[in-house]
Structures are given as C-alpha cells and as structure tokens.
Amino acid sequence: MHVQTLMMEGAPAVQLQGPTGDTVTVLLRGAQVISWVDATGVERLYRSPLSPLDGPQPVRGGVPVIFPQFSGRGPMVRHGFARTSLWEWLPADAAGAEPQLVFRMQHAAHETPLWPHDCACTLTVALVPAGLRMTLAVHNTGNSPLSFHAALHTYLEVGDVARSTLTGVLPQGEVLSLAEPIDHLFESVPGPFALRSPATALDLVHEGFTDAVVWNPGPQAVIADLPAGGYARFLCVEAASVGVPVQLAPGAHWQGSQCLFIAT
Numbered sequence: 009m010h011v012q013t014l015m016m017e018g019a020p021a022v023q024l025q026g027p028t029g030d031t032v033t034v035l036l037r038g039a040q041v042i043s044w045v046d047a048t049g050v051e052r053l054y055r056s057p058l059s060p061l062d063g064p065q066p067v068r069g070g071v072p073v074i075f076p077q078f079s080g081r082g083p084m085v086r087h088g089f090a091r092t093s094l095w096e097w098l099p100a101d102a103a104g105a106e107p108q109l110v111f112r113m114q115h116a117a118h119e120t121p122l123w124p125h126d127c128a129c130t131l132t133v134a135l136v137p138a139g140l141r142m143t144l145a146v147h148n149t150g151n152s153p154l155s156f157h158a159a160l161h162t163y164l165e166v167g168d169v170a171r172s173t174l175t176g177v178l179p180q181g182e183v184l185s186l187a188e189p190i191d192h193l194f195e196s197v198p199g200p201f202a203l204r205s206p207a208t209a210l211d212l213v214h215e216g217f218t219d220a221v222v223w224n225p226g227p228q229a230v231i232a233d234l235p236a237g238g239y240a241r242f243l244c245v246e247a248a249s250v251g252v253p254v255q256l257a258p259g260a261h262w263q264g265s266q267c268l269f270i271a272t
C-alpha cells in the first residue's frame with residue numbers, strides 16, 4: 009500500500025496504490041478521479057488528451073463530481089461548482105483491506121449567490137477487491153433546507169462505443185445498444201448494470217443514488233476538448249440523483265456511492 013502526492017501535468021493530485029498493485033489517482037481540483045489502473049496495469053477510465061488538468065476548464069475524463077446542479081437544469085454554472093472547486097485531502101485509512109482516500113469541500117452560503125447554502129461534501133475513493141468505490145456524502149451544515157442534484161460522471165474506457173452494450177438500465181433485462189449517440193436520464197433504476205465492450209467488462213453498482221445518466225456524444229458532436237474519434241473510446245455511465253432532487257433538512261446527511269467491479 010502506498011500513498012503519494014504528485015503534480016500531474018501541473019495539477020496537484022494524490023495517488024493510492026492498493027495491495028494488488030491497482031492504482032487510483034485523484035486531482036485536488038474537483039476531487040476528480042482521473043485514473044484507475046487495475047492490477048494488470050490496464051487503465052479503466054477515459055481521459056481526453058485535449059483537456060488540460062490544471063484548469064480553469066472542467067477536465068473531460070475520469071470521474072467529475074457533479075454537484076449541486078446537473079447539467080443546465082438550473083441557474084448555476086453547468087454541472088455545478090464542485091467539479092472545479094479545490095477540495096482538501098483528509099487523513100484516512102490507506103492501509104486497511106479497502107485502502108481509501110478522502111477529500112472534503114466546504115461551501116459557504118455567500119460563495120454562490122445562486123445557491124446560498126452552507127454544506128460540507130466529502131468524496132471517499134476506495135480500492136476494493138477487483139473494483140473501485142466512490143462515495144459522495146453531503147452534510148447540510150446550515151440553518152435552512154437545501155435541495156441538490158448529484159452525480160458521479162464516470163467516463164469509462166470502452167475501446168469502441170459502437171460495439172458496447174449496457175444491461176440493467178432498460179426494463180426486463182433488455183440490452184441497451186450503444187451504436188447511436190445517447191444522452192439519457194434513466195430514472196429510478198436500482199442496478200446493477202453490466203457494461204460489455206471491446207476494452208472492458210464492468211459491473212456497476214450504486215447505492216443512495218436513484219438514477220443513471222448514460223452519455224456518449226457520437227461522431228457528429230463538436231466538442232472542443234475532445235479529439236476527432238475520441239467519442240468512440242468512452243461511455244459515461246453516471247450514478248445520479250437528478251429526476252427528484254435530494255432534499256436535506258438542516259443538520260441532515262445524504263450519501264450516494266458507485267462501485268465499478270471488473271467482471272471476470
């Protein structure tokens with residue numbers, strides 16, 4: 009087990025190596041998991057080579073934390089402020105059976121006039137046997153109720169999205185083909201989901217989150233920080249609470265997690 013801080017292309021990051029040699033790397037900006045390399049040395053997350061890690065734009069790849077607003081569903085900056093905020097790395101158990109890293113972001117009401125709430129968020133990133141678990145927790149530290157969307161916007165490396173399938177988001181075990189572009193919120197889907205693609209086989213399990221967003225822009229979309237053909241390499245399967253925003257009374261806590269398990 010090994011933890012180190014590092015500069016990754018000019019961006020401060022923390023890297024954790026697990027007992028089997030698997031490694032996860034997290035940027036302090038956004039507490040964004042930017043790499044998850046499994047025990048055989050295979051990178052499981054996609055990251056665009058055209059997206060700088062040192063800001064100021066959101067990083068396209070890994071696992072951006074979406075909070076407190078999903079996409080353009082509200083008056084705030086797209087996908088909320090968490091993904092571009094600086095998070096603090098907290099001491100945590102990096103030596104147990106499930107070594108982990110913990111990051112915290114505190115938000116004060118005056119910082120965001122469009123979302124004037126006090127809250128504290130933590131993201132816990134754990135290397136579990138043949139998997140990665142990410143847990144987002146929100147504590148309402150203010151005196152008024154708050155309402156938010158949250159998602160873990162996971163960019164999975166698939167090799168060729170058109171030859172990928174996802175089971176578990178459609179009813180009755182129907183298999184979702186990813187041969188066409190997709191941007192869809194699947195509401196109230198308990199999972200698990202099975203992703204099968206030329207580059208990966210993953211089982212995705214979520215708790216606390218109610219929904220899943222599946223996104224791939226397809227070949228026609230022009231996205232400045234994505235190279236030509238880049239769309240084919242990834243599929244976003246996002247554990248999300250979007251359809252019905254989470255409501256938190258003063259002092260209350262919420263948490264949602266997403267686990268990525270390597271299927272054998």
Ligand SMILES: O=P(O)(O)OC[C@H]1O[C@@H](O)[C@H](O)[C@@H](O)[C@@H]1O
Binds near residue numbers: 079087161192223
């Ligand atoms: O370009 P952004 O802000 O990172 O968003 C990427 C995509 O994120 C997805 O979650 C949304 O459903 C898409 O509509 C959006 O295009």
